[in-house]
Structure formats: structure tokens, C-alpha cells
Amino acid sequence: MNGQNQDEQEQTGSPNMNYRNSHQAVVEKNKGIRDKRKTLQESVAMIQDGDHISIGGLQYTRTPVGALWEIIRQKKQGLTFYKPLMSFEGDWLFVSGAMAKAVTSWFSGGVTWGVSKIMRSFAERDPNTFEELSLLGLSLKLKAGAMGIPCIPTKSMLGSDLEKTAGLERFTCPYSGEELLLVPAVNPDVAIIHSQVADIYGNGQIFGPPCLDIEAAKAANKVILTTEQIVDNEHIRDTPNSTNIPFFCVDAVVELPFGCYPHECYGRYEPAYEKLGEYGQGLLDSEDKIGFVEGFLEQYFYQPADFEEYLSMFGVKSLLETTRLGRIWQP
Amino acid sequence: MNGQNQDEQEQTGSPNMNYRNSHQAVVEKNKGIRDKRKTLQESVAMIQDGDHISIGGLQYTRTPVGALWEIIRQKKQGLTFYKPLMSFEGDWLFVSGAMAKAVTSWFSGGVTWGVSKIMRSFAERDPNTFEELSLLGLSLKLKAGAMGIPCIPTKSMLGSDLEKTAGLERFTCPYSGEELLLVPAVNPDVAIIHSQVADIYGNGQIFGPPCLDIEAAKAANKVILTTEQIVDNEHIRDTPNSTNIPFFCVDAVVELPFGCYPHECYGRYEPAYEKLGEYGQGLLDSEDKIGFVEGFLEQYFYQPADFEEYLSMFGVKSLLETTRLGRIWQP
């Protein structure tokens, strides 16, 4: 779904206009065993304005913040983002202008900071900027995309108003006579995912809940995999049961320690609650919400020379403390 | 699908007559955290004549031979078995009278022993004893059952004669206009699965390829889990990423070392090739194939007092040798 196809979608209302194009994209790409390491800049440069992008993780766990940070720095425009639950990063994507539309089941900050005022100011002005599906509905869009089918039946959302607003078709099972809804598949142009470890070929190992990242990796036409740590391929072959992102899905691998910061990475570090709290409270207290986020973006996204300088703004103590609280032996 | 419902199925040709019954079976069972240890005899006693049973593993890898051995000893009748690829155990189930029908994508011995003469003698007399689907087709029957939907679309089997013989309905996706086939779900009455480790609550950890066992565990109304080794629940909680069978699916846990013998268990032991070779060659050479298998069943299945005595017939050297060849550190 590149910019052009996306327009077709708007016209037809079908997010799966190009089932065949998405299939062909995978057929044609070089899926082989090769060194896929790229810089963060090179990887994000693969994204075109108007693309549909799935974001890994869920709420503020294992969010690929580093890739989003670079997307915003590269001034990408008109993107549609898919995420199971949107958190602070949704505010940043809206205010920066990168996100034209959010497709998600839930959109706010952390639970303790109430409803996102940024989401409200965008969605109340233009409801089309926030397309809501149930969490299973969104999950099945990616699942169907991953399975290589254009749609999949479900019992969720029947009889609700989401059935209508999401424009879901009814379906009667010819074997059982059951009434179901058909969720159309999505094949994002690019999936951005952060794993605890990966090898240079793109074999990724996610520890803790994989959220929808495994589905997204297969559904997407291209995958950018950022990882806390690149490990030797022999380590991957020693632990094949832990590999949940196979290399042939992946197009770029970027080693990016603390790549979810200030969000968390299971087994590696907890969220920087203090910093998130400052941000959340600051947003609540500020008169000019948009201005507040613009200031935050300027300070944390645009001014730092690179991602390490961005991390430096949180400080060593924050990194050490969140690591002390979050690390567990397994990953 | 108990005996009675199975009959309905035969009448309607629908393997999913009772989508609601299968749902209700899961709703009503006690899924909680409790000690689910049972003897092999008690576990297999849960199976009723006429039940539909899914067999874990694939061909001769991680076959739950111990549970099948007990099913045959308990003289169960009229069972329908689902397995991705049927191997020697299919011969045993047919000749013993336990299996009325095999639903599988492939049915023979090991590759090196050619086409199963037993399968031939049954399927050539009554073609309904062997229902063939493609491997993805069979996989999706269980997948749909596991997902709690009555059917699922696929591009496989289109235009083949399997489309007709399996009685698959065509489906046009309302979003993309794509032509697909709908594979009806199956919810077996009982799934029999063998894992390398499990705790007393039924949290199972399968290492190496899980084959279709994760799908079967969710699709089935009841699950019998035999395992090489029962481990402490704390070990499961130390390694939650390795748990692929969650406790709430499982109704019985049986510790059964060498429970796949003479088949293999990934990371624990290789197949007893020598013994399988003797069996395969003996079957090839014998005039009376059925008689040969009956003799084998008498000797290995009916006469032994218990499973340990059955294993004794293969001998310590065989167990040690296959373990030496098959073990790897991980499981």
C-alpha cells in the first residue's frame, strides 16, 4: 500500500485493495540469508510518505521508539500507523505531522494520565484520523495479512457500533450456519519491530509477550528490526525455539540499545516512569497541549545529534535504575 | 463430537455440526490451576468409542505412542483420528480396530519402507477410511478450531481434485474479490500430545517443531498431555516463553518417559531405526500383512503388563543408543 494505492483504498474503503500487490512484494524481495545490517537512518529511509506502518509492542511495552524517533526526524508525512494500543508515541506522531491516521483499539497515554488531549484535539476535529477496531479485530487484520488471506471471520464486534464504523461485512458459515464478521487483512508497507536480540540475517528473538509483532513481521511487505543486541548466528541456532521473527521476513537489522526508551523492553529495562510522569503531568498542566508536545519534540527529537545523545538526555542514572528494575536473566 | 454427533456429521457431511457444542464443552470444563496428574489408564479412559481424536507430532516425530498404545489396549472402537502425516501408528490403529477413519495429508510408513500395505488394504476396500486433505488444509482445520471460528479461507487445494473429494465450499472475499476455499474447523473430542516437559497443572513445553500440537490443544474439547518429565511450576515460570501448551487447555497430565518410543522425541531420543527397520522390512516380506501387524500388536501392545515392560522389549541398549544420538542440551 504505497501512497498511490492508499488513495485507491480511501476511494474503495477497502484496506486490502492490493492483496495481490502485497503478495507480489514478498515474492519479489530478496529474502535470502545475507547481512541485513543498516544504520537507523538508512532503514527508516525505506519508508515513503503515505505508507502504512505497523508499530510493534503494545501501549508502552517494547515500542520501537528509536525507529519512530527517526521517522519523525526524517519528516515523513501522511503515514497510517497500526498499533494494538497507542500510547504517548501517538501524540508525538500526530503533532509531528508524520501520522495522518491511527488504526488502533485504544489511544491514550499511560492509564494514570487519563485521555490523550492530543488524540482528542485531532480526532474531534477529524474523526478519520482515528480508526477504531477492537483489539481482536486489529489483531486479526494483521493475522490475516500474515496468513496470506484477504480476510478472516470472527465473532467479535457483532452487534456493536464498531461493526458499522469499521465497515465490516457479515458472513454466514456455509458449514455451520453461524453468523460472523469478516475482518479485512492488512499488509503494511513496513513493520517496525524491536527485539531483545537478533542476528545479522534478521533472525529475531523477542522475549516476554510478542504482542502482535510476529503477525506484523509476516504481514508486512518490509520489516525494519531494531534490536537491543546483535548476537552470533550460532547463538540463534543454539536456541531455535526462541526465534519468533524468521530472517526471510526482515529487510533491515539495526542494533539499538535502549531502543524503546523511555518505554520498556521486557527483561531489559522498565519504563522511565519518572520521565514519563513529568511528560504526562506537564501535558496535563499545560494550556497549549500541542505547543507542549512540539517543545518536547524539539528538545528530544530534533535537537539531539544522534540516538545516543537522545538517550543522554534521560541520563545515566535513569538508564541504570530502569535496567536494575527491569532486567531478568532470560533475555 | 461424541459418537452420536459424529453420526450427524456423516449425515450432513459437516465436520463442524456442533460448533456451539464444542464451544460449550470448553466453557463448562474446569480449566483452573489444579493438579491434573492422572495415570495413563485413567487418562485414556476419558476417550469414548466414536470420538474424534487428534494425534500430536508428525510422521514419526514426537508421536504420543504411549497414549495410542493404551487406546489400543483399552479396545476403543470407531475412532476418527487426525494427524498431519500418519506413519506406522496408522497401521496399528487400523489393524487393532480402534480407527474407523484417518483424516490426514499423507499415510505410509517411513519414507524408506514405501507405501503402507495396511493403509492400502483398508482404503482400497473402503475409501472412506482415509480422508485426504493437503497438509495446510488439515493444519487449518485445527487452526480454525483453535481460533474458535467454524471455518477459515485458504488458497490451497483450489482447482485440485481434493477440493471436490474434501467437499470444500468456494468463497469470494467481499473486500478483494479473491476466490478462496473455506476449510471447515475441527474441534476434536480429545487431543493426545506428548511434550518434553510439563508441570502438574498442564503447562506444557514442547521443544523443536511443535507441529500442530499447539493448535490441537486449543481446538480439542479435552487434552491428554503425556510428557517425558514433570517439572516444578517454578521452572515453568522461569521460562514462560517456552510454554506453548497453557494449563487451561489440559485435562490430564501423565509423566511417561520414552512416551514416543520407538518414534522420536526431539532433543531427547532419536527413533529406534533398527527396530522400525525390522518392523518395516518384516511387513514388506510377510505374506499376511494384517497377520504380521496383529502379531506385532499381540507381542508389543497386549502382552506387556505396563508401559515399562513394553519399553523393556526394545531393551536398554536401544534406549541408551537412541538417547545418545538424539539428546541435545536445550530440552
Next chain:
Amino acid sequence: MSTYTPAELCVIMGSRSLKDGQIVFAGAGLPLLSAIHAQKMHAPGLAILFEVGGVAPRIESLPRSTNEARSVRRSVATPATVDMMLYLQRGFVDVGFLGGAQIDRHGNINSSCVGPLENPKVRLPGSGGANDIASSANRVFIISYHEKRRFVDKVDFITSPGFIDGGQAREEAGLLGGGVEKVITNLGILEFDPQTRSMTLVALHPGIAQEEVHEKTGFELPVSDNLEETLAPSEEELDVLRGLDQERRYLKKGDF
């Protein structure tokens, strides 16, 4: 007689509603407290699931969100979100707890918008997994602070279906789950008439006047012929509960 806050009362009523061996979807806040409380009081075999991918986690400190790593620590498994939500569709989830900005007489819940979605007065965060729980959990318990603006005649938007228009509407829609079995508020307990599927007051909490319930309900609320009074929380129930939230993050006084 012991004193307790509305939140404490609701959590304990929620806890009492849970049975041993049940599989429960419980979000952060009062539902999670009810589930943990039940485990400690009478349901040691009850298991909690979180959408993010937590199965029967051991919860030492109450998480800010049930979607963070802290909340899934010591889980027995960490499945993908899609698998967690599909457990609902397959019938594995016995109880789901829900709440919302608006709840109507037929138990429908709105967590999407105040006013029409095309032109909302207030755009709310949305369903999350709530619609899926309402659609397919074997039964649903609603915990809510009782006030007129919440208990409305008809929700502006059905995010999570209860009995829709009442009667057989839910069954006719093809839904699998049993729907809302019980609404627990700080004033009493409400259930649904088997025929009309309309919310009915079945019990009042100690010291609560029926009038207050009617005042704080935005629609004509039928009252059961055998209206009961609930048993006040015991000292033991309160002690156990207060041990779970010592910082009073969720058990604070007043609204919740």
C-alpha cells in the same frame, strides 16, 4: 461496624462473585484487585489473564497498567496478544470485568465517544479488548461508580455489546459469550431480566436507600420483587484488600 470506601466495597463484591478455578480477564484497578482478593480469600485456583500476553502471573506490586512487563512477571506463559484474545473466542475465559464512560439499561457499554462518532463532543480512548470481552467472555461483570451521567438510557455508541436492544437481540446478533451477568456499583447490585434483558436492581448495599439508586440512574430502573441487602465487607476481607493496595492508589475515597 467497619467503615469502607465505595471502591473497597465494589472490589469485595467483585471478589465474592468469582469462583475457584475460573479464568479471568481483569484490567488494572478495581477488577484486578477483585481477582487477586478472590485468590487470597477463596479461589486459589483462579487464574488471571492480561491482553498483552500474561497468563496466571504472580502480582507482587500492583502494576500501573496490566500491559507492562511488571504485570506479566512470573507468568506461566507469554502468548501473543492475538492468542490471548482468541482464548476468549474459544470459550476459555470464564469471566471478564468491564467498566465504561456510559452503561445503558441493556448493559451496553460506551468507551468510544460522547456524542456521535462522526462528530464527537469527546473522543474517548476506545475499546481496547473490551468489545472482545463483551462479545465472547463466558460472562461479564461490570464494576462502576453509580452516577446519572454513567447509567444512561441508551449509550451514544455501543463499543461493547451487552444485550443490545434487549430480548433476544444478543443471540440474534450471533454473539458467543453470555453477556453481562452482573453490574456492581457502590450503591448495589444490578442484574438483567431474563425476558426483557433490562437492568434490574436486585440488591442494595448496607445503609443505601433505594431512592438514591433511582436518583443516580439515568433511566427507569425496575426493582426485583425480592430485593436483597448485601452483606457488609468483613474485617478480614478489608484487611486482605488493604494489604494489596497499601499506597491507596485505587482504594481512595469517593469516585473511582
Next chain:
Amino acid sequence: MSTYTPAELCVIMGSRSLKDGQIVFAGAGLPLLSAIHAQKMHAPGLAILFEVGGVAPRIESLPRSTNEARSVRRSVATPATVDMMLYLQRGFVDVGFLGGAQIDRHGNINSSCVGPLENPKVRLPGSGGANDIASSANRVFIISYHEKRRFVDKVDFITSPGFIDGGQAREEAGLLGGGVEKVITNLGILEFDPQTRSMTLVALHPGIAQEEVHEKTGFELPVSDNLEETLAPSEEELDVLRGLDQERRYLKKGDF
């Protein structure tokens, strides 16, 4: 000039047909030998997949079956069988190798039965993953011993679809994969006419007479206007190959 067996010839022709970086479904026997041979000769980045759940395994000793633990040793991942087969449907599998009891002029394959399935003369083992590979692999290579009873006008049963009745039948059926690109036999190479989708002889192996091909084909076989002769296996190709199957389990003389 070096001598070689029909099996060795076919494996090397198969190997030459593979490109670096391709993802290949290769069953036990000659296809697996072709894939490993290609990795050693010219395609180090080629990856082999096995239905059971093996991804890019390191194959030290040739397994009896590609479904056993030995065959998946040192894999980079061990996915579920359903996921392995779904990789085909999503377009991840560039090449699938197939063979069968009967192959017809349109590349359809029968591995289910001789005679009608309702009343078979011989019931065969069945599809396994063959139908799925034929349906959805990006391209299919058939390797087969060339004999009249195998190369039939019309298969008794279409287990795995080629071009069905020819022409646009495959596209009209809604199939995703590209279908059979090449048939490699011990006599020559056969491809399909872009219009009729009928099998056509495009190359003969060194020393093979065109007549022999026609004798051993059960239908009228068109011959390409520019019929080519294949390049005989080189010493290096044969040495590498023979190193892979030192017990001659698959490279034995004659039929295979």
C-alpha cells in the same frame, strides 16, 4: 567424459536451476540433494525449509525423512507446521520441488491414487504438503524419472495442480503461485508453452535421442523450435554431489 547416473544428472540439473538467496521447500531425496548442492556450488544464501518445522537447518548427514529431528538440527527457528505451510501462502517460498506417481501434459501431479479415488486400483500415500507447494510456491520444479507410466496424458486424480486444463485455467481457479516452471527428468528438460500451458521438450541431456523421450512419454509431446542440449555435469559438480551421499542412498543407478 565423466559418467553419471540418472539420479546424479537430475540432481545437478536441479541444483543449476536454483539461485542464490532463494527460499526453497525441498523434500527428502533428490530435491534435498539439489538444494544442498546448490548451496555448496553457487548459492550460499539459499535457505531450505521443511514442513515439519525446520528453517535453514544445517544438514550434516542426509536424513531418511525431512520430518525427523535430525533434519531440523541447527535450524535458525522451529515454527509450527501450520506456520511453515502458511509461509507458502504469503509468498515467502521461492521454489518448491515436487515429484509424483503421475504427471500430465499440464503439469498436474497425482500422488493420491491409481484409478478413481472412490474405487482405487492403488491408494497412494497422498498429498502431504505437495498440494500446498503446487498451489502457492512462487515456482515449482518437478524432478522425475522419465517413463511412460509416469508421464500420462491426464492424471487419474489432481492431487497437486499444475496448469489444470491448460490455458488460463490455473489463474481462473484463483491460485496464487506461479505453477510448474520446469520438469527435470533423466532424459531432458521440459517447460510449458506460455499459451497452451502444455509440456514442451526444451532440452535434451547429452547423448539422449529425441525418440527416446517420445517413447517414454504417454502423450504427444511438442518440441521447442530451439531445442537445446544441456551441459553435462562437470567433475566438480559430481565430486561435490557424491560427497553429500557417500552411502549412495539416493544416487544409486537406474530408476529413482
